[in-house]
Amino acid sequence: MLAAEILERLVAFPTVVGTPNTALMDHVAQYLTQHGARVTRIVGPEGDRENLFATIGDPSVPGYILSGHVDVVPAQEPGWLADPFVLRRAGDRLIGRGACDMKGFDAAVLAAVPALAAMALTAPVHIALSYDEEAGCRGVPHLLARLPELCAAPLGCIVGEPSGLEPVLAHKGKAALRLVARGVTGHSSRPDLGHNAIHALTPALAAAVRLATDLAGGPRDARFAPDHSTVQVGTVAGGQALNIIPGHAEACIEARAIPGVDPTQILAPLSALDGIEADWLSDYPALALDADHPLAALVAGISGHAPRQAVSYGTEAGLFQKAGVPSIVCGPGDIARAHKPEEYLTEAELAGATEMVLALGRQLC
Template sequence: MRAAEILERLVAFPSVVGTSNTALMDYVAHYLSEHGARVTRVVGPEGDRENLFATIGDPSLPGYILSGHVDVVPAQEPGWLGDPFVLRRDGARLIGRGACDMKGFDAAVLAAVPELAAMPLRAPVHIALSYDEEAGCRGVRHLLAKLPELCAAPLGCIVGEPSGLVPVLAHKGKAALRLVATGVSGHSSRPDLGQNAIHALAPALCAAVALAESLKSGPQDARFAPAHSTVQIGTVAGGQALNIIPDRAEACIEARAICGVDPRQILAPLAGIGGLDAEWLSDYPALALDADHPLTALATEISGHAPLQAVSYGTEAGLFQQAGVPAIVCGPGDIARAHKPEEYLTEPELAGATEMVLALGRRLC
């Protein structure tokens, strides 16, 4: 089956982050099993979402993982010119939610499976598909916990996030924190009889702004733009009306950390502010692969592109690295198209990704 046809099938599953992906995984598992792959489905604690791990070749030998996520962000923007979950062709563009981020890579990998299965592989090729990546890489953690049961220690992992098929060696880590202040409501004419939750939250907001400023003179890594770790207050909510004392207020704050810095540790002082409830929403570590690592050379060879030192977005690659699996980012498309109306991948980009996967297979023969 051609990669574009598989992409059409994948896009048709509305696997929005935080919702069930069982039907999509049924399709993928059936397809892989038909071609002789060993398939394991790792259901998450939510019960309606799962990861999938498949192996082509001997799982007792060290091999390589091709990793992608199957969840997509919601598609409710008004700029769509058609149903986001029906793949449309406009010239060379294949348009649909997730076409670029990152069902295109998933489709390219699946399209290569019949040829991979026919190759005399000396090392296995593994396929890892995860859920809820868009919610802070939640699903892949459960897959990584079971990885030692599924295969020999892998030699490396290629995470196919959109990079123009250019291998990426590093990205920042991220942590997200929600702070909630609870007050006592009442009429604004008698603030002395209530407790203003927004006022209670304000010191934490000021502390976050000061923290963001202080990071500018902190540790630097010239591979990134900006070259330092960052903090941002992303959302603030609270209050019902101007003449009502707000009884609840919350802020969501994120840190993005350069390699070697723990993003949770950056936000830890905010999480410890008294009188506020703190909830960690998500976190993942930075990625840092040496330019002289064998995986860098392999990715350069099979992609046909010299590696890029770093990107500003984050991926599951840092979690693979944290689990002891060397990881690199390399996938089709442009991240600038992701999370936008009329998201697309071109047919040449899809074909290039399929060829990269097949080049990996030939390299392992």
């Protein structure tokens, strides 16, 4: 089956982050099983979402993981010209939600499966598909916890996020925190009889702003823009009406950290503030692969592109690295198209990704 046909089918499953993905995984598992892959499905604690891990070749031999996520961001922007979950062609563009981020890579990997299955592989190729990456990489940790029983310690992992098929050696880590203040409602004419939750939250917001200012002073890593860790308050909500004392207020705050800095430690002071409830939403570590690591040379060879030092966005590669698997980012498309209406991947980019996967197989023969 052509990669574009597989992509068309994957896009048709509206696997928006935080929603069930069983139907898509049924489809993928059936396809992989038909081609002789060993398939394990790992249901998350939510019960309606799952990861999938498949192996082509001998799982007792160290091999390589091709990793992608199957969830997509919502597609409610008014800029879509047609149904975002029906792949359509415009010239060489394949347009649909997730076409670039990152069902295109998933489709390229799946399209290569029949050829990989026919190769005399001396080391296996594993396929790891995860859920809820767009919510802060919530799904893949459940897969990684099972990895030692699924295969021998892998030699490396290629995470196929959009990078123009340029191997990426590093990205920042991220942590997200929700802070909640609770008050006592009442009429605004008698603030002395209530407790204003928004007022109670403002010290936490001020502390977050101070953190952001302090981080601008370093430490620094010149591979990134900006070259330091960052903090931002992303959302603030609270109150019902101007003449009602707000009884609830909350803010969501994120930290993005350069390699060597733990993003959860950046936000830790905010999570310990008196009178504020803290709820960790997600976190994943930074990625840092040495430029002289064999995985960097391998992926440069099969992709046809020299490694890029770093990108600003985050991926699941940091979690694979933390689990002991050397990791790199390399996938088709441009991250600038992600999370936007009329998201697309070109047919040439899709073909290039498929060829990269086949080149990996040839390297292992």
